[in-house]
Amino acid sequence: MTVTVDVAAEHIARRIASTIDPVFAMIDGWRDVLERELEGPFAGALTGASEPTAATLDPVVAALVSAELERDGTLITGAGFVAAPGFLVDAPWHLAWWLSGSNTFGAGPDPKLRRLEVVSDPDSEQFRDYTTLEWWRVPARTGTRHLTGPYVDYLCTDDYTVTITTPVRVGGEMAGLVGTDLYVARLEGVLLPVIRESGHPCTLVNASGRIVASTDARRATGALLRLDGLADALTPLRDDATATDAASLPGGEAVVPCGDTSLALVLEA
Amino acid sequence: MPQATGRTDATRAVVFSPLDGAGRAELVEQRLTDAIVAGVLRDGERLPSESDLARSLGVAVVTAREALVALREKGLVQTRRGRDGGSFVTHDRDAAARMVDDRVRALSRIELRDLSLHYAAIAGMAAEIAADRASEDDLASLVEVDARADLTTPGGARRAVGRFQLEVAAVSQSPRLVHEELRLQAEAGPLLWLCLREQYSRDRSRTARLEVIQAIRDVQPERARRATTDHIASAVEWLIDEKVRLEQAPTPDAVEASGGATPEGGRP
Numbered sequence: 001m002t003v004t005v006d007v008a009a010e011h012i013a014r015r016i017a018s019t020i021d022p023v024f025a026m027i028d029g030w031r032d033v034l035e036r037e038l039e040g041p042f043a044g045a046l047t048g049a050s051e052p053t054a055a056t057l058d059p060v061v062a063a064l065v066s067a068e069l070e071r072d073g074t075l076i077t078g079a080g081f082v083a084a085p086g087f088l089v090d091a092p093w094h095l096a097w098w099l100s101g102s103n104t105f106g107a108g109p110d111p112k113l114r115r116l117e118v119v120s121d122p123d124s125e126q127f128r129d130y131t132t133l134e135w136w137r138v139p140a141r142t143g144t145r146h147l148t149g150p151y152v153d154y155l156c157t158d159d160y161t162v163t164i165t166t167p168v169r170v171g172g173e174m175a176g177l178v179g180t181d182l183y184v185a186r187l188e189g190v191l192l193p194v195i196r197e198s199g200h201p202c203t204l205v206n207a208s209g210r211i212v213a214s215t216d217a218r219r220a221t222g223a224l225l226r227l228d229g230l231a232d233a234l235t236p237l238r239d240d241a242t243a244t245d246a247a248s249l250p251g252g253e254a255v256v257p258c259g260d261t262s263l264a265l266v267l268e269a
Numbered sequence: 270m271p272q273a274t275g276r277t278d279a280t281r282a283v284v285f286s287p288l289d290g291a292g293r294a295e296l297v298e299q300r301l302t303d304a305i306v307a308g309v310l311r312d313g314e315r316l317p318s319e320s321d322l323a324r325s326l327g328v329a330v331v332t333a334r335e336a337l338v339a340l341r342e343k344g345l346v347q348t349r350r351g352r353d354g355g356s357f358v359t360h361d362r363d364a365a366a367r368m369v370d371d372r373v374r375a376l377s378r379i380e381l382r383d384l385s386l387h388y389a390a391i392a393g394m395a396a397e398i399a400a401d402r403a404s405e406d407d408l409a410s411l412v413e414v415d416a417r418a419d420l421t422t423p424g425g426a427r428r429a430v431g432r433f434q435l436e437v438a439a440v441s442q443s444p445r446l447v448h449e450e451l452r453l454q455a456e457a458g459p460l461l462w463l464c465l466r467e468q469y470s471r472d473r474s475r476t477a478r479l480e481v482i483q484a485i486r487d488v489q490p491e492r493a494r495r496a497t498t499d500h501i502a503s504a505v506e507w508l509i510d511e512k513v514r515l516e517q518a519p520t521p522d523a524v525e526a527s528g529g530a531t532p533e534g535g536r537p
Contacts, residue, residue: 134406151439151442152438152443154435154438154444158444158447158448159444160444208404209404210402210404222402222442223401223402224403224404
C-alpha cells in the first residue's frame with residue numbers, strides 16, 4: 001500500500017511542480033535579462049548606462065513585467081525587481097514593483113497596471129529594511145529561488161498571496177532579486193484538479209506545513225496540517241529548495257517534495 | 270510583496286486606507302482628526318498631498334481639500350506654501366483633549382458598548398483562529414511587535430496595540446478578518462484605546478499581549494480569544510467611566526483633575 005501511494009504521490013508532485021514551473025521560468029527569464037544587462041559583453045545594451053541606476057533600469061523592469069501582468073488568464077498579480085542596498089548608484093534602497101489591474105489595492109475606482117508606491121528613504125519612520133523579510137532573507141541565504149506564503153499581504157495586495165523570489169547576481173554578488181506575487185485563490189484553481197487525480201486524500205502544504213490546497217474539504221487553505229512527524233519531514237524544504245527525498249510519517253502518510261517549489265504533497269493512505 | 274511599501278506602522282496605514290461609503294468630507298475629517306488627536310500622526314508631520322490623500326482614501330480631490338480646510342479651521346493642520354510646503358500636523362494638546370471629550374460625550378453608552386462588541390467579535394475570532402494557525406515564524410513576528418512596543422506614551426502604546434491586533438488577524442490567514450480589523454481600528458480604535466492615556470492601562474495592554482502570545486504558542490484558541498475580548502471589555506469599561514466623569518464635570522479643567530484617578534470598574 002505504501003509503495004503504491006508513493007508512486008502516485010511522486011507523479012502528482014511532478015505535475016504540481018510543472019504547473020508552477022512556467023512562473024519560475026518567467027522569473028528566471030527576467031533574471032537572465034537583468035544579469036546580461038548588468039554584466040558581461042552586453043552590459044548596458046538596453047539602458048545605455050555604464051553603471052547601474054534606478055533611473056535607467058526601471059523602464060527595463062517595467063517592460064519585462066508589464067506584458068505578463070496584463071496577459072489574460074495570468075496567474076500573477078504583481079512583479080518586479082528589488083535592488084540590494086547600495087547596488088544602484090542613484091538609489092541606495094529601491095523597489096521597482098508593478099501591480100496588475102486585477103490587484104485593486106489602493107487603485108481607486110478604475111484599477112489598471114501601476115507601480116507600487118514605496119518609502120525608500122531610510123531616514124523615514126515608515127521605512128522598512130526589506131532585507132530582513134522572508135522573501136529576501138531566504139533566497140539571499142540559499143542563493144536560489146524561494147516561495148514565501150501563503151499569507152495575507154495586508155500591506156500590498158490586501159489578499160491571500162504567495163510570493164516567489166529569485167536572486168539576480170552580478171560579479172558573484174547578489175545585486176537584488178526578481179519576483180512575483182500570485183493570488184492563492186487562483187493557484188488553488190489550477191492545483192486542485194491536479195491533486196484530485198491521485199484518488200487519495202491529498203494535501204499540498206508549504207515548508208511550514210501550511211495548507212495550500214487539499215482534496216479533503218475539511219482541510220482549510222491557510223490552516224496548519226498537524227500530523228505526527230510532519231514538521232521534521234518538512235525541515236529540509238525550509239533550508240534547501242532542492243531537497244527531493246520522500247518521507248513516510250508514523251501514521252502511514254507519504255510526504256513528497258514537489259520538485260524545487262518548496263511545496264510538499266502529503267498523501268494519506 | 271509583503272511589508273515592502275514602507276507602511277510598516279499598521280495604525281498609521283489604517284488612517285490612509287480607503288473609506289467605506291466614501292465621498293463625504295466629514296468622514297475624511299473625522300479619520301484624520303482621530304489620528305492626530307490620538308498621536309498616530311505626530312506634531313509637525315507632513316500629510317500626503319491633496320491628490321495622494323484623495324487616492325489612498327478613495328475620495329475625490331475636492332473632498333480631500335474640503336477636509337483639509339476643516340482641519341485647518343480646527344487648528345489641527347497648518348498649510349505652508351512654497352517648495353517645502355504642504356499640510357503639517359499641529360498638535361495642540363488642550364484642543365485635542367477637548368475634541369476627544371466631545372466625541373465621547375456625543376456617543377451614547379449603548380453605541381460605545383455596541384462598537385466594542387463588534388470589535389471584540391472580530392479581534393476575538395482572529396485570535397482564536399490565529400492560535401490554531403500560527404507557525405514558528407508567525408509567533409516570532411508577534412513577539413517582535415511586543416518587543417518594539419513603546420509603553421511610555423499613549424501614542425506608542427496605541428500603535429503597539431494596533432500593530433499587534435493586525436498581525437494576529439494576519440496570522441489567522443483570513444483576508445476578510447484582516448480587512449475588518451483595519452476598518453474597525455479606524456472606527457473604534459481612537460475611542461476604545463483612550464484608556465492608554467494612563468500608565469496602568471498601557472501596562473495592562475502589555476499583559477494582555479503576552480497572554481495572547483502565550484495562548485498562541487500553546488495552541489489554545491479559547492484562551493487567546495478570551496484574553497483578547499477581556500482586554501477590549503476592560504477598555505470599554507474605562508471609556509464608559511470616563512464618559513460618566515465628563516458628563517458630571519462640564520468644565521474642561523475638571524477632566525484634567527480626573528486624569529490620574531483610578532476609574533471604577535477598570536480591571537488591572
